[in-house]
Amino acid sequence: MARLQAEEETQKAFGWAAIDSSGILSPFHFTRRVNGDNDITIKILFCGICHSDLHIARNDFGISTYPAVPGHEIVGVVTQIGKEVDKFKVGDRAGVGCLIGSCGKCENCQDDMESYCSKPNYTNTIFDDGGARTYGGYSDIYVVNEHFAIRIPDNLSLDGGAPLLCAGITVFSPMKYFGLDRAGMHVGVVGLGGLGHLAVKFAKAFGMKVTVISTSPSKQSEATQQLGADSFIFSHDSKQMEAAVGTMNGIIDTVSAVHPLKPLLDLLKTKGKLIMVGAQSLEKPLEVPAMPLLGRKVVSGSMAGGIKETQEMIDFAAKHSITADVEVIPMDYVNKAMDRLAEGDVRYRFVIDIANTLLT
Ligand code: NAP
Ligand code: ZN
Numbered sequence: 001m002a003r004l005q006a007e008e009e010t011q012k013a014f015g016w017a018a019i020d021s022s023g024i025l026s027p028f029h030f031t032r033r034v035n036g037d038n039d040i041t042i043k044i045l046f047c048g049i050c051h052s053d054l055h056i057a058r059n060d061f062g063i064s065t066y067p068a069v070p071g072h073e074i075v076g077v078v079t080q081i082g083k084e085v086d087k088f089k090v091g092d093r094a095g096v097g098c099l100i101g102s103c104g105k106c107e108n109c110q111d112d113m114e115s116y117c118s119k120p121n122y123t124n125t126i127f128d129d130g131g132a133r134t135y136g137g138y139s140d141i142y143v144v145n146e147h148f149a150i151r152i153p154d155n156l157s158l159d160g161g162a163p164l165l166c167a168g169i170t171v172f173s174p175m176k177y178f179g180l181d182r183a184g185m186h187v188g189v190v191g192l193g194g195l196g197h198l199a200v201k202f203a204k205a206f207g208m209k210v211t212v213i214s215t216s217p218s219k220q221s222e223a224t225q226q227l228g229a230d231s232f233i234f235s236h237d238s239k240q241m242e243a244a245v246g247t248m249n250g251i252i253d254t255v256s257a258v259h260p261l262k263p264l265l266d267l268l269k270t271k272g273k274l275i276m277v278g279a280q281s282l283e284k285p286l287e288v289p290a291m292p293l294l295g296r297k298v299v300s301g302s303m304a305g306g307i308k309e310t311q312e313m314i315d316f317a318a319k320h321s322i323t324a325d326v327e328v329i330p331m332d333y334v335n336k337a338m339d340r341l342a343e344g345d346v347r348y349r350f351v352i353d354i355a356n357t358l359l360t
Contacts, residue, residue: 017135044139048194050072188233190254191255
């Protein structure tokens, strides 16, 4: 009887999971909770591959638990709604980003900054989902409280729109919060990957001057001709770096590995802001030298964004035709895609075509 009841409280789901720190993904059957009164169930159509998925799959931070179904750049169509749901109806387009729960009571939640709640619940990691593990969007369905689901405007393409749910909000939110969204300002974007290329697009939509600071000279023409950056610095060329010293109001640093900060601090004007959004190992902290900070420069960081702001970002992106440049891949290409992402070989986001290629 107890077993029957447990089965009634879950529904079958299918996806791909990493089963150990090799990070190799393989087909995985699991269950999700049934659709509750405040929940919607989404049939997933596309899911982006964020570098955080790679960190989690390969246990880069030593916090992963397995099996781990990655994926927190989810878009799809609503197939079921609970009786208290009023934001969605069946057939609507919906998205899910990094966050699927928070306490709802603390100062940060009250301030629409759920990503800073001390009891957050994340889409695809080690957190609790009503007694069960959370499994991410490399899978067929997602069940989520409607508060944490985002409405996807009809004119936003679903494959290019998926990466906005994490990469997009992660760069949009600090640009807004730190005032790096004003026309005429000069912003640097370090690391031209999934997050970085969207930072360039948002900054251009804000009317800013944008310089990409990259370790990959091969990205120069794409950065300036396709993405609209005003200039490009190969960060290993000291002459190019010197020429830009003291020119930037702010820098959004999206690099996924430990790297020197002093050369970046030198690029800032007095009172300039260096905002870190890349996730790096706690065991190898970055060095922040004090001298360059004496010019009233600020080093800070930012974590995804709240739900209200994520909706604002999606609506802004739809209005300004901002989507990610994507390479759409079938599900069974995911391990190759992860290897290529680790090597920086993606222009600029892999997105999995879940609806057509996730085969049970
Ligand atoms: P990505 O697509 O792999 O892009 C990262 C870029 O960083 C690369 O394209 C490369 O750009 C540069 N890079 C990589 N290794 C480097 C190294 N050793 N030294 C210097 N530059 C290097 O990754 P992503 O998906 O944009 O994510 C970037 C980071 O943000 C990851 O650590 C991810 O976990 C983190 N993240 C944080 C949040 C948050 O809430 N704060 C949210 C999402 C992701 P160039 O070739 O141009 O140098
Ligand atoms: Zn992410």
